[in-house]
Amino acid sequence: MDLNYTPEEQAFRAEVRTLVAASLPADIGAKVKGGKRLAKDDFVRWQKALHAKGWGATMWPQKFGGTGWSAVQQHIFEEECAEAGAPLQLPFGLKMVAPVIMAFGNQAQKDHFLPRIVDGSDWWCQGYSEPGSGSDLASLKTKAENKGDHYVVNGQKTWNTLGQYADWIFCLVRTSSEGRPQEGISFLLIDMKTPGITVRPIIMNDGEHEINEVWFEDVKVPAQNLVGEENKGWTYAKFLLGHERTGIAGVGRSKAALKHLKDIARKETSAGRPMIEDTRFRDRIAQVELELMALEITNMRVLSAEKEKKAPGPEASILKIKGSEIQQTIAELQMHALGHYALPWLPEALDPAWQGEPVGADYAAPLSGHYFNYRKTTIYGGSNEIQKNIIAQMILGL
Amino acid sequence: MDFNYTDEQNALRDTLSRYIAKDYPFEARRALAKSAEGFSRAHWKQFADLGLLALPFPEDFGGLNGNAVDTMLTMEAFGRGLVLEPYLATVVVAGHLIRDAGSAAQKEAILPAIAGGERMLALAHYERGARYEVSRVDTAAKADGAGWKISGAKAVVLGGNAADTLIVSANTGKGISLFLVDSKAAGVTVRSTMTQDGGRAAEVRLDNVAVGQDALVGAQDGALPAIERALDYGIAALCAEAVGIMAALDEATLEYLKTRKQFGQPIGRFQALQHRMVDMVIATEQSRSMAMMAAVKADSSDAAERRRAVSAAKAYIGQQARFVGQQAVQLHGGMGVVDELNVSHYFKRLTMIELTFGNTDHHLGLFSDTLLAA
Numbered sequence: 001m002d003l004n005y006t007p008e009e010q011a012f013r014a015e016v017r018t019l020v021a022a023s024l025p026a027d028i029g030a031k032v033k034g035g036k037r038l039a040k041d042d043f044v045r046w047q048k049a050l051h052a053k054g055w056g057a058t059m060w061p062q063k064f065g066g067t068g069w070s071a072v073q074q075h076i077f078e079e080e081c082a083e084a085g086a087p088l089q090l091p092f093g094l095k096m097v098a099p100v101i102m103a104f105g106n107q108a109q110k111d112h113f114l115p116r117i118v119d120g121s122d123w124w125c126q127g128y129s130e131p132g133s134g135s136d137l138a139s140l141k142t143k144a145e146n147k148g149d150h151y152v153v154n155g156q157k158t159w160n161t162l163g164q165y166a167d168w169i170f171c172l173v174r175t176s177s178e179g180r181p182q183e184g185i186s187f188l189l190i191d192m193k194t195p196g197i198t199v200r201p202i203i204m205n206d207g208e209h210e211i212n213e214v215w216f217e218d219v220k221v222p223a224q225n226l227v228g229e230e231n232k233g234w235t236y237a238k239f240l241l242g243h244e245r246t247g248i249a250g251v252g253r254s255k256a257a258l259k260h261l262k263d264i265a266r267k268e269t270s271a272g273r274p275m276i277e278d279t280r281f282r283d284r285i286a287q288v289e290l291e292l293m294a295l296e297i298t299n300m301r302v303l304s305a306e307k308e309k310k311a312p313g314p315e316a317s318i319l320k321i322k323g324s325e326i327q328q329t330i331a332e333l334q335m336h337a338l339g340h341y342a343l344p345w346l347p348e349a350l351d352p353a354w355q356g357e358p359v360g361a362d363y364a365a366p367l368s369g370h371y372f373n374y375r376k377t378t379i380y381g382g383s384n385e386i387q388k389n390i391i392a393q394m395i396l397g398l
Numbered sequence: 399m400d401f402n403y404t405d406e407q408n409a410l411r412d413t414l415s416r417y418i419a420k421d422y423p424f425e426a427r428r429a430l431a432k433s434a435e436g437f438s439r440a441h442w443k444q445f446a447d448l449g450l451l452a453l454p455f456p457e458d459f460g461g462l463n464g465n466a467v468d469t470m471l472t473m474e475a476f477g478r479g480l481v482l483e484p485y486l487a488t489v490v491v492a493g494h495l496i497r498d499a500g501s502a503a504q505k506e507a508i509l510p511a512i513a514g515g516e517r518m519l520a521l522a523h524y525e526r527g528a529r530y531e532v533s534r535v536d537t538a539a540k541a542d543g544a545g546w547k548i549s550g551a552k553a554v555v556l557g558g559n560a561a562d563t564l565i566v567s568a569n570t571g572k573g574i575s576l577f578l579v580d581s582k583a584a585g586v587t588v589r590s591t592m593t594q595d596g597g598r599a600a601e602v603r604l605d606n607v608a609v610g611q612d613a614l615v616g617a618q619d620g621a622l623p624a625i626e627r628a629l630d631y632g633i634a635a636l637c638a639e640a641v642g643i644m645a646a647l648d649e650a651t652l653e654y655l656k657t658r659k660q661f662g663q664p665i666g667r668f669q670a671l672q673h674r675m676v677d678m679v680i681a682t683e684q685s686r687s688m689a690m691m692a693a694v695k696a697d698s699s700d701a702a703e704r705r706r707a708v709s710a711a712k713a714y715i716g717q718q719a720r721f722v723g724q725q726a727v728q729l730h731g732g733m734g735v736v737d738e739l740n741v742s743h744y745f746k747r748l749t750m751i752e753l754t755f756g757n758t759d760h761h762l763g764l765f766s767d768t769l770l771a772a
Binding site: 009279283 | 672694762
């Protein structure tokens with residue numbers, strides 16, 4: 001056992017750093033580092049740039065165009081991307097629907113959808129949650145009637161992150177009301193341009209349009225868009241959530257956020273002294289850094305072990321719980337570092353084209369909104385309480 | 399990075415796990431803690447036979463050339479067994495100190511004797527007034543002819559009751575120096591004391607204790623880095639011991655949740671308790687990660703990097719160990735606070751670990767202060 005990076009891993013880091021610096025458009029990096037609002041095009045340009053280098057889907061198996069990297073290499077890549085100010089590679093296509101298609105989809109689905117995910121052609125959003133089905137996902141009601149060569153879908157999905165840009169949505173739908181609720185669920189891929197689909201914005205607590213609700217009214221979905229078998233969707237859904245949890249630790253991003261926090265704490269002053277010299281505040285930063293140091297190693301331990309088993313296990317729930325708590329704590333400390341200047345709300349300052357005079361420091365505007373927004377992290381992807389249920393049942397046998 | 403153990407390390411783990419399960423049962427340990435010396439010389443002999451006492455030493459001095467990860471595996475198993483023998487004091491702290499700072503003659507005289515189980519040592523360093531501050535030493539050594547005369551008092555010297563030789567730190571005017579002192583030498587008073595966790599320590603007084611020039615370990619006036627390094631090995635080892643205990647407490651608590659029935663069902667059916675149990679397991683796994691980091695960095699030649707990592711681990715594990723210990727007691731209900739069950743003994747040992755070689759506040763402060771550097 002050795003937790004030091006090998007010379008090969010250090011060389012790999014240098015290679016990644018060089019390539020990320022060369023590939024990331026400067027305007028996108030500046031927006032991410034400045035906490036500005038990102039447009040659809042920013043995400044797509046970054047995905048296409050990575051794809052051009054063969055790094056569009058580093059986490060995929062090699063036979064589908066992935067890199068076959070070790071857990072450590074994957075970690076280095078994520079860390080370098082975060083450090084450089086690259087936008088998050090959105091998980092909905094790459095880390096959620098793609099693994100399901102790989103594992104349970106037919107050849108035609110693999111051939112059609114996977115290349116379009118990795119090259120940035122298709123933007124995916126998720127269709128899991130419903131207004132009445134949050135943590136109790138299996139109670140979902142959106143109905144798909146089998147009409148032979150197509151399904152007719154009626155119902156409503158919610159919390160569709162960036163669904164306003166989506167070309168496709170993967171949906172859990174009810175195809176049967178027989179047996180246990182889990183037994184009547186199917187996994188459908190739906191073209192967002194299909195007649196009968198309506199997307200309505202939900203404005204988040206930071207005033208931003210990040211999420212949506214999606215309505216389905218007699219939406220005709222070709223039968224060929226069913227993944228796997230009818231009424232077996234719950235199995236695929238759980239498989240997908242396992243994959244979602246692994247990426248969710250966000251260690252690289254939290255390290256970049258922690259660095260930003262320390263920078264802010266050096267610039268902000270209290271009674272004329274930098275906030276970093278305030279022992280009480282510095283100790284709070286130190287405390288979250290300890291959590292993050294531990295999570296960085298736990299993350300790689302879990303992912304290394306999973307690589308041998310080939311599929312994410314319930315241990316990923318640990319990563320989700322700790323990762324989300326750490327993200328929230330850093331966001332909270334960033335906001336508190338601002339003192340008075342945590343109060344002003346300047347949504348216009350998040351516009352990359354805005355040329356106005358900042359209120360307070362130029363880094364201040366996005367931080368409080370970010371704190372409010374990030375309360376989502378312990379709720380989404382299976383709330384942290386659901387994660388604890390998973391650990392209690394799957395690992396501890398309680 | 400590599401998260402796998404070597405074949406030798408896996409073999410060491412298996413050996414230790416069998417040894418603790420078979421030869422270190424809780425009831426015998428409980429009796430041993432109350433015995434006059436507080437540990438077993440027969441066990442110590444077995445440790446020697448198993449090679450544990452030789453683990454970190456170079457082959458030239460009868461050692462096995464092990465690293466801090468080997469020590470980690472050993473201490474983790476010792477945590478589970480609540481081992482009472484002064485392994486931390488003799489092998490980990492004093493042993494590393496002699497290995498890294500001793501002269502060739504001192505290594506020749508001491509390391510094989512430790513490895514063979516014939517000699518026990520203890521570092522007599524901390525003092526009452528200094529609390530956890532490693533650089534503060536009021537005990538003084540004055541040049542006296544060809545040697546030195548040492549006077550002062552050392553606080554709660556772990557393993558000091560059984561040590562044949564004390565490694566005493568003393569202020570020598572321009573800095574701190576270390577001296578080998580025979581615990582039976584004239585002017586040395588060793589007052590043995592039981593510790594809360596069944597271990598032993600000693601209050602050590604030195605009144606004009608005469609030692610020769612050959613008693614000096616390492617650089618005159620410049621021993622502080624060697625002391626810090628040896629204590630960092632000790633801290634990394636304590637972190638591993640804590641993880642072994644936390645894992646054992648998690649297992650015991652989980653078993654209790656599955657078997658203890660109230661309101662007509664196992665109490666593990668209650669979600670409040672399930673989530674608490676999950677929090678304990680997460681705390682243990684995160685602590686294990688930190689203990690691994692501390693072990694790997696304890697061997698680092700970069701002192702600043704080593705100290706930062708060790709303080710991080712001690713501060714973190716101190717908090718997590720407190721949580722796991724307290725919750726294991728809570729979930730065991732009344733059975734958690736009685737002497738006859740191992741839970742209370744694990745809890746006490748975890749609590750004392752948090753207070754040893756700098757508590758959580760101390761190490762969080764040290765770690766936090768590193769944030770001031772750019």
